[in-house]
Amino acid sequence: MTDTPGASPLLSVEGLSVAYRVGRSTRRVLHDVSFELAPGQVLALVGESGSGKTTTGHAVLGLLPENGEVVGGRIRFRDQVLTDLSPRGWRAVRGSAVSLVPQDPTVSLDPVRRVGAQVEDVLLLHTDLDAEARARRVHELFELVGFTDVARRVRQYPHELSGGMRQRVLVAAAVAAEPELVVADEPTSGLDATVQKQVLDLVDDLRRRSGTAVVLVTHDLGVAADRSDLIGVMHEGRLVELGPTAEVIAAPQHAYTRRLLDAVPSRRPVVPRPPRSAAPADRVVEVRDLTRTYGDLTAVDGVSFDVRRGETFAIVGESGSGKSTTARVLTGLTEATSGTVRLLGSDVTHLDRAGFRPLRRAVQIVHQNPFASFDPRFDVRDVVEEPLRSFAPRSLHPGRRRQQRREHEERVVAALEAAALPADFLRRHPRELSGGQRQRVAIARALVLEPEVVVLDEPISALDVSVAAQILDLLRRLQDERGLTYVFISHDLAVVRAISDRVAVMQHGRIVEQGPTERVFSAPGDPYTERLLDAIAGRALTPGAAS
Template sequence: MLKSPILTVEHLRVAFKQGQPVVDDISFAVYPGETFALVGESGSGKSITALSVLRLLPDTAHISAAAITVQGEDLLALAELQLCKIRGRRVAYIFQDPMSALNPVMTIGQQIAEAISLHFALSAQALAQRVLELLQQVEIPNPQQRLKDFPHQLSGGQRQRVMIAMALAGQPDLLIADEPTTSLDVTIQAQILALLKQIQQQTGMALWLISHDLALVSSIADRVAVMQQGKIVETGWAEHFFRQPQHPYTQKLLAALPSISHVKTPSEAVNTPLLQVKDFCCYYPIRKGLFQRVVDHVKAVDGVSFELAAGKTLALVGESGCGKTTLGKSLLNLLPHNSGEVFMDGIALHELSGEALRQQRAAMQMVFQDPFAAMNPRMLIGDIIAEGITALYPEVSATERASRVRHLLQQVGLPEEAALRYPHEFSGGQRQRICIARALAVKPRLIVCDEPTSALDVSVQAQIISLLKTLQREQGVSYLFITHDLAVVAEIADAVAVMYKGKIIEQGDAKQVLTQPQQAYTQKLLAAVPVLRVG
């Protein structure tokens, strides 16, 4: 039998500027020592729910509820000063994007110390010792040396660990973790989850996990609630929930999950190589001293060789920092490279420059990882898509360009009127579709896709993968698909190349690499992939 809840939410409604409710009459409770997962697609109201509980929403939000209580204390009745004593102390929050949540001009040591000082009166020596203990608890390597580092000097996984350390500083009874592993590599994701469970076991705190990753949730949650369009449509114990989901929306989310078991069987046909890369290297100098002399080099890409067949997909996989994105951009001459050869349909791209290189741009395009950052926020969608046509095919008339834009929007599943809107008016999945339309506008033979699905919901992710496969089937386009998500690789790739510290350590057809990996590093990546656990 469950104990008295730490958090009780009854009939919560949230609306902005007297509009439709974004959270619509939901009720739930979180109990001591349990992991409660709130899942659903982006825009379903998950984060708004958590922020409204702690009254962290802007003044434009109207919050109403029969009750929001923490261990019996009504949060809606408290003044802001009283709430500050609860936030961080009894209920702590790990925000979705640690880089934007951390102060860029304060060291991580200062930020953790500030979180402690808000709730505990400690001497300077005791405070410094507590900061060090927290960094050790979240397993930051060389914690004494990292105290004076700023957020930008840490990796994504390390920044997430610092956020966890700050949340733990108040020794909370309830920890709210809002998408704590989004965009992290599978190995780091596994480490963060193991860390949260370990801390939970040590302290007995409750964990409220907000996520759209059902495979991840199945490995950690005790109870699950599913949100759709501001409502909770299904709740249950995790073991029953994943075995027999009742609501059609839940069934749809589970059906959209990518799985390594979906890996393609290799084709018997031998396709002509479209892209050939030989001994490709990108080195960056390390400078030190008063005169900034070069003392060494960072070997971001170190002697890489591979081939990509026409009309096929090669997945380039590995952890952040292994050189995947640098390689993809350098192949298209968006970044400089030191040495190596790149042939596109037999043409030596590494020997081209100026106008000769510009003429080849139409054959090679890129879909960037962050679609919002990749588009000019002041340009209309129609102009963004048409920009490549204007630059590479100036002879095409305005009427033809407009017709081509309408056709491209239709191809990627967007209405024609989207051409007259701006990037901020679209969801993440829609913006990614726009970037794909822009890449297709000049009819390329090769598209480099850099983590195009990393931060998308499973259903939107499935739509993007389906779209890419359809376009490949209809137009014969080839993809160099850069990702750290091996389940997505299984859904789309014909061949896989595994990158580690600037080198390709294993490559072959997708089925062979994903089911019979030869290298220990590949085996480690596969072992860390979240798998839907039923029962």
């Protein structure tokens, strides 16, 4: 990070206000936002979804949607007033002097064009390089962002690259013309800790080399703490706190900033749990030498572990480590190739979905993206009631059918209440709900059959820190009240440390280490576990950490 006292600002945002047209009305979403950024500085804009941080970043780049407009204030870049630019003027500035690293490489890259050609487009638009020089520059950029075997990579299509690799391509495109300012909009959202660190290291290295200033839009306070000189905290369209990062973290002045910081997993008190029994009768999940192959690919390779009644057992690892495939076998969504899997005393190793059905009441799953798992035609009542209908008798006397509807209604309402949602949500549609509310609906759907084991596959990875904290508190309360057993799949080690009793670390389909969570975190026994722990963002947020 760069200390630039007295440097003249590269970017000045002065009293910025933005409104969106909705039908015939106008709704202001940004109110009088002001800040300055010097060359080489990093400003992190943090806040929950809807706080205005992405709108601010997009306004700086002139990339507001068609129904959005700047209704007050101005944005200055050096001596140029960006808010006065015509579309033609923006084309001359955007990509060359200022550029964007977008959030989602899946939708930001053209799926039918080679990634090298997409980076070359920036050079074609903003430089006078000939074709040979552009090809050399693309090769240099791919090396700069950490690719090896560049000749092959530049000819690949986006679907042939991992999420982290696609994000590197977007970084290469953003810096191709050596801009003075980069707006990075959630550039590592959804990435594994190690890949996140690589991408952020890359942005940081480029900033140090060229003096590029960065506006880092993120909901991850750990990333903001580690990677910025200044933090701006946004809430309901206003910049409620702005200052040097270390000062804001050490002594936040605004109540909302304090609430955000209090929600960070590493700052929340860990409630000790009594040790779980290891008796065979107390093992609700028993996995021995589990293997799952897909053709020549071995996704899970000889995995063994037990899960004890009432505990939270976490499985962590990077994308492709095999943790989600393991979860799919445990929930009957994928058959094992070999090995043994016992759930609640029953051998389910080679059961297909129909054979697994009798266990479906006792073993439920909460998916990473609940919205994708909901029928778009259903309202909340239909979503939560669906498992009950699935197990209901097909042919009933009319009187019994009415009674069943009343029973279902009571159980749906009880499940919603258990997930901290009021009964008036019954007739809402998932599209009308926030991410946190949708995840609560997914939890209610899992609870309505009163299961004993719940598999949670990345349940909070897409949620803001305060919403994630609420979901974790909810899961802990439900476990205490109902004696639930959780298998918690995650790449977020800070969350795993906060919620789990024991943890297994997976790499390339194998478990390389497992044991009590605190022991694994405090004294890792495998080099891969050490690398994962070293990549955790937000050490500066931990109470007592050196600044």
